[in-house]
Amino acid sequence: MATATAGKKKTVRINGCVASAQAAKYADVDVIAAYPIRPYTATMMALAQMVANGELDAEYIVADSEHSQLSIAHGAASCGARVFTGSSGVGVQFAFELYSPISGARMPVQMMIADRTLDPPGDFGSEHTEALSTRDMGWLMGWSCDAQEAFDNHLMAYRIGEDPRVLLPQMVCQDGFFVSHITTDCELPDPGQVKEFLPPYKHPYPLDPRHPVSHGPQIMPEQGPPLQLERARAMEGAMPVIEEIHDQFARIFGRRYDPWLEEYMTDDAEVVFFLQGAHGVTARHAIRHMRARGAKVGMVRLRTYRPYPTEQVAASLSKFKVVGVIETNMGLGSVSSGGSLYAEAVAALYEVPKRPLVFSFMAGMGGEAIVMKEFYWMTNKMIEAQKRGKIEKRAHWVGFEE
Amino acid sequence: MPAIEVQRQMLPMLGSPNQGARFYNPELPATEPFVPGHRTCAGCGPSIQYRMTSKAAGDNTILVGPTGCMYVANSSYLCTPYNVPWAHTQIGSSGSFTAGVAAAYEAMIRKGKWKGTFPNIICEAGDGSASDIGLASVSGALYRNHDCLIICYDNEQYANTGIQASSRTPYGGMTTFSPPGPKVPEAKTLFPKDLARMMAAGHPHCYVATASVGYPIDLMNKVRKALNHKGAAFMMIYTPCQKGFVYETPRSIDLGRLVVESGLYPIWEWDPEKREFDYSFRPASMRPVSEYLKLQGRFGHLHAEHIATLQKFANQQWKMMNVAIPEALIKAADAKNLVDMASAEAAAAVAQTV
Known part of the structure; x- marks a missing residue:
């Protein structure tokens, strides 16, 4: 890894997968749920090494499936932990059941996706079908086109998703190989900038024995419409927040993206x-x-x-x-x-x-x-x-x- | 920042662990993390278990409820019976969601983001969740040794969906997915998956135990042992379902004892330190399986040969527990010495109303 340092900022030459892992590290995530599938795997490999080196203090869980990855993420976020997970291709779809419960519970879980074509036949190349198939599940979703944008989008997605006006999970997508495995220059920020931009995650109603709450009880059909309306409003209401956070990002990090x-x-x-x-x-x-x-x-x-x-x-x-x-x-x-x-x-x-x-x-x-x-x-x-x-x-x- | 050491709870054992302590016990904690007022059926075995388990665990507890009876019938929106934090999760997520809760508390306490003693984390999974659709997720949580307790409240079927066979449904058990008929007179043809033993054999570092609502003090002490064990624990608890088993509602606790006395539900513990099974639990008496079967409509269609098959199965269980089998039970494993269940017609009528 070639490194050029300017103050505490540094420019490194990394691929999209490593950029995502770096973003999770800068976000000081508490729980990571991993399961291998190409091409996103390299993100989890990088995080495993960071945890092993003591660079990042997080629970690194090697899950038994993508369904379990997303369930672990759901459970951990429900307690107030900042969570990172990810997948590719058929793995994204193996976890499909969890997407609606997580957004319905308003848990700002973050998932990195490095796109991969669905089966058949086995193909490692990038197609966006797997992530797009989850598009109506209530997750914030967007694509990055290079490693730097991926890094930046991860930080912005946490900040947007965890905003109390939003509270929605996020899929931060990048093309498999074209982004995930192509090495480019990527500026890593001063940790102080991240601290200013991304406050610690604080869920308003976590599973905490001192303040008991029930998450996700059964409803009667007549209780359905208001709950669904709230989730729809959260998605719509995210739009001004997304614009606001992009402005803040530009102010603190000096890179301005049009949010849309x-x-x-x-x-x-x-x-x-x-x-x-x-x-x-x-x-x-x-x-x-x-x-x-x-x-x-x-x-x-x-x-x-x-x-x-x-x-x-x-x-x-x-x-x-x-x-x-x-x-x-x-x-x-x-x-x-x-x-x-x-x-x-x-x-x-x-x-x-x-x-x-x-x-x-x-x-x-x-x-x-x-x-x-x-x-x-x-x-x-x-x-x-x-x-x-x-x-x-x-x-x-x-x-x-x- | 240096990591903060995680403090864990240590719950005392209740006295009078003898199996006869059936009624009032002055040492029982007054706390009721699972309060009355929910929508479970009269005599519901799983909810009796739920009360005992949560009482034993106390108030510094988080409950996880995968889809099943204890989710559907308990947790009405705006009116749930849980006095401690509770979260629904998907039926296949029992072990994984629970692992997420445990991991969150490990990290948050260690990183100074949450201050307090590590909570008891208990997952209440039905047998459909624990033995079928969520089996891998439970195994994953046990294998990774998260500090939590996963309970399979075993009512031997998918009950809230309208009584369907699970891999815990016993041989001969009638469900809407395993009805008796001229071609399949015994109804369920397969023997139940030996879930608890699988969990003990496959995850020997875990505390694993079986229990029954028929023996509340034993059940509650095992819950406490499981929670005191640092790491993952698994319990499979017999919890009869009057709707699916078709019996008189006041007899739930009786069935919880008869199933053990008939040898159909061996009660044991797996000791993760010694790495061996403890079969020392002995019911007050040993009975033929027919005494257990005859109380339940779901077995009303059985012929003598089927009852003999179940008695053979029970005798194998006794043998496994190193119990000498009385002559009467050996004779009861021969269809010549048995009669058909008399209540088949009545049972069929009940089944159609399910």
């Missing part, structure tokens, strides 16, 4: 890619090349997927003539017969008077890199649609068409 969308070369763009995660890095590069050839192309990268920034997506995408959604997920039999990002982007645009043409690109499936040639091809498809004034079809499988 990264727009790249969109000022005069007519056609844009709409995507999330690591392919945004390649897209920026491809866009610069295509701009040199005269194409008015840009990118809108979704940073927060839950709560979905409907207004921001509508305001942004309605500025363009054509939107090509790069899915990197499977929405089998869905509205576009492509991926699931399309449906919400289109729904967000529905009330806009002047809507762009929108269609999906099924690219990067199985964790394949999306190469420059494919970005050119997709750009041409968007420009053709712009000229034609209508879409050819709702979903293009990139690499399978002329």
Whole structure:
């Protein structure tokens, strides 16, 4: 690990998995629930070493399954501990039962996800399907595109999720391999900055023998609506908090992120890619090349997927003539017969008077890199649609068409 | 910051541990962490157990309730019967959620984030949770040796879902998933999973014991031993279910004794220090299994051959406990010496109302 020190801050060269582990260490987590599955495993390996070295004082639990990981996280958070867990691919889905109980209990558990394609067949590559399938379970959710953003998102997610106005669990996602295993420079902060930004976790109603409470009793159907409404309001109410915390983060750490969308070369763009995660890095590069050839192309990268920034997506995408959604997920039999990002982007645009043409690109499936040639091809498809004034079809499988 | 040493509780044993101490015992703690007013059935074995267990544990206790009768029938929103902290968890999360609670307190006390004596952490899992869907999670918690007690309140079936067979349902037991019929006259054809023994054999560093609501002082002292043991402990407790077993509600405690006296529910302890079983518990008398079976509608369909099969099973259990088997019980394992259950028709009628 190459290290350059400036004050107590230091810049290290690490991959996304290690960045996540570092974030958990800086957050001084109390309980870690681990279970191996590639590619996220390296995060837990790094944390195990930190605990073994005495750099981090936490209970490190090697769980017997992902279902147990999330149950351990649920139990520990219920007592007031700060908890860190994570998974990839089918592991994310093995734990599925727990996502709703944890958000319903309003436990701000944090889960790192390094995306992996679901079976069949066994494939280590990154697809976002596993995390996206949990999208309606009441977890805050967003994607990072490099190690630094992953580190920063973990700290911000704890701060947002543990805010008494929010109290929701968080999935901090990064693409497997493209982020999790690619080494880049990452600035690690001064612990004093983290102390200022992230106060200790204090749950209002923990399981504490001195103040007995009951968590999660059975309800009658008529008691259901108000409880569900509260959870829905918590998700909606998180939006101003997310903006506030991003401002605080920028003030303390000096890195400013738009909480919802990264727009790249969109000022005069007519056609844009709409995507999330690591392919945004390649897209920026491809866009610069295509701009040199005269194409008015840009990118809108979704940073927060839950709560979905409907207004921001509508305001942004309605500025363009054509939107090509790069899915990197499977929405089998869905509205576009492509991926699931399309449906919400289109729904967000529905009330806009002047809507762009929108269609999906099924690219990067199985964790394949999306190469420059494919970005050119997709750009041409968007420009053709712009000229034609209508879409050819709702979903293009990139690499399978002329 | 230097780590703070975790202080743990040490609960005294109750006197009169002899199995005859059935009624009032002046040493019983006055505290009632599990209060009346819940929605369990009259004579509910699991809730009788719940009261004894929580009384033995006292007020510095956290209870974990995986889905099961003791969640569904106890915990009505805004009106739960727990005077100590309690949390529901998923039916397959019994061991893992409990592990999370224990780990949180280890870390929070050590790091100075919570000040106090380490609480008793007790998971009340039904036999469906402990022996089927949550088996791996319970085993994981025991293997990792979190300082907690996982109890299987064993009513030998999934009861709150409407009486379905679990892997603890005895041979011959009628449930809605194991009904008797011309092709399957004995109803349940499989013998129960020997859950407690599995837990002792597989996690020999843990305190493991079986108990029955028929012997309250023995039960409560085992709970205290389990809690005093630093590390994980497991107990499997016989808790009859009048709805599923189909018996007269005042007889729950009688059944809790008859099941032991008939040899169908061996009571023992696993000593993690000596690494051996303690079979010294002896019921006041030994009886044929038919005396236990005949009180319950769920066995009303059994023919003589099935009763003999159960008697053979009981005799094997006695043998395992190094108990000499009386001649009468050897004879009772031969169908020639037995008669069919007479109450089959009545039992079927009751079963249809479940």
